Amino acid sequence: MIRPAVVALLAAPLCFSQNLEQRGFLDSSTYFYPRAASNDDGKVVSQLLLRYEVSYKPSAHWRFSGGVDFRTDSHRQVDRAFKFNWWDRSMAQPAAAVRRMSVAYTSGRLNLELGKQFIRWGKADILNPTDRFAPREYMNVVDTDFLAVTAARLTYGTQSNSIDLVFTPRLTPSRMPLLDQRWVVLPGNFPVDDLGARFPGGGQYGARWDHVGQRAEFSLSFFDGYNHLPLIDAALRPLPFPAAEVQRFYPRIRTYGGDLTIPLRWVSVKSEAAYFTSSNPKADEYLLYVVQLERQAGEWFFVGGYSGEVVTTRRTIQDFAPDRGLSKAFLGRAGYTINANRNIAFESAVRQNGHGSWARLEYSQAFGQHWRGTVGLNWIRGEPGDFLGQYYRNSFLSLKLRYSF
């Protein structure tokens, strides 16, 4: 009587493990800055990140996904208080955060996912104007990572057509650099008081239709919500001693976008555009677009393109907008696979007026099944008035070592 039960009990972890997938890594990054910034004389910044992701599929219909991040650093960009963060609204990076936590139900062509998840829209590589549910970590403006959003996502898709409907109850903002650190460039030595952020209430909605055709792929999208990149209210406070008070806020926006991929005989053409409108009197209305050509040849990979911006209504005085900061620029990326374990990549953005440029050269090598080391050289040049150029003191060398499991 007991034997079958024991066998079943012993078999349970095996059955569970067959539907359980897990992965993660421990990543150590060190950034060396040869020059001090006006508000930050730290020249070495080290970070340690432990990421663990798991997904469990108990049946063909259900899938549970989860992920956590644990991090610390040498530069106080990471909060020292150890408590789990869900909404990613803190100014500093949390020491512990739920990276992802969702449940998905699939039935035939229908998929419903609820919870904290990653939603990526668009087809371009370097700049994605239609990617409205993809806030980022901008602690280092040229070395970013995506943040998940808490959402309900319904997808109905065939091979040729799919429709994506998304609702998020709250905004997940992009995390901008800290005011007392080098990726925020302040004018002069005027003291600044950070008053934090005013987060909006209310949800966000989006819909996207994606078509995969024989000769082209394209999609149309609509978004009604908030910009995850902030505008900044700045005011002068004369007493008790003069200081500038700054506060971030996130304007309501509506975007109409589309993207397109056409594989031609020699290259693939990719384009993506979105028109941003806003009812907020401090937010610009503008069109952001990118056109790029892509080609792989032998061990080489090339992407080159142009990102442009057309402002139809100008209202904004201060903002933090890396997407617009990378517009009116020529963008390029090239990669070469040396062998199965080693590759080298070059990436660059140059503003068309020549006032700002950024280039990155990266060499990466895998050691065995688990280790990878990456050396990167980031070179930033330009004028203080330009989005890229203002970081001319922030050229850096990075060393990264990752153990994946």
Added chain:
Amino acid sequence: MTLPRLICLAGRNQTRAPLAVRCRLPLFFFLVCAAFTQDARQIVQESQKRGQVKSQKYDGLLQVQESERTVSEKRWQYQRIGSYGASKSILRFTIPPEVKGVALLIVNHSDRASDQWMWTPAIGRERRIALQDRSTRFFGTDFSFEDLEERDLDQFDFKLLGEDDVAGAKCWRIEYKPRQSRASQYSSSMTWIRQDNYVSVQVDAYVKNQVARRLKYFNLEQIEGIWTARSVEVTDLRRKSRTLLKLEKVEYNVPLKEENFTVPALRQSQ
């Protein structure tokens, strides 16, 4: 009618075992005689017919070797539904950890080149592999993206060039060239098909009259009546590197759903 590249080079044993045992010599004699009356296209067609299945599944171990030492080891899970020109397949990396979850969807068409999309979990995006990019190596292995697709027989011209012994087995040597309309990195290919079981054991793919890639099929085994190569070795003769693919847990005619072989399903399965 299609020409399989590497994934499903198998042939169904249509000979009943007792008959084969009893009449081995006469049967072999019959096959050899038949060869001279067959043209190259018919041989390839027969080879494909014997390998037709509703679906296929296996776990693959890939060992990339340079200068006779293994520099990289990867594993993928492969699923395929449908036969030849109408088939769809997904392969998903499971090892090493840094590429775990990377997946490739291949939708083959009977009248044109396949469509391919690669899903990369790190960026949460799929990317269409354009036709002109198919000569690129697939994820650090010696397979190119083109080597992973299946070809339509009608898009090639075949020529029977003779007979050779390959690994002790008598084979037909058949050359096939893509017709004008077919975009391929290879100007022509040569395949050796065994005369006893119609299984292809070697393919030499040419670029401008030089062998660029050589695929060899080893460890032939009958699985559910299908002759299956349990090891495939691809050699990139220009780079002087090779990749060995070992097929494990091979299953045929398993229940797979058509809707799992689409771009939306590729995104959702992660």
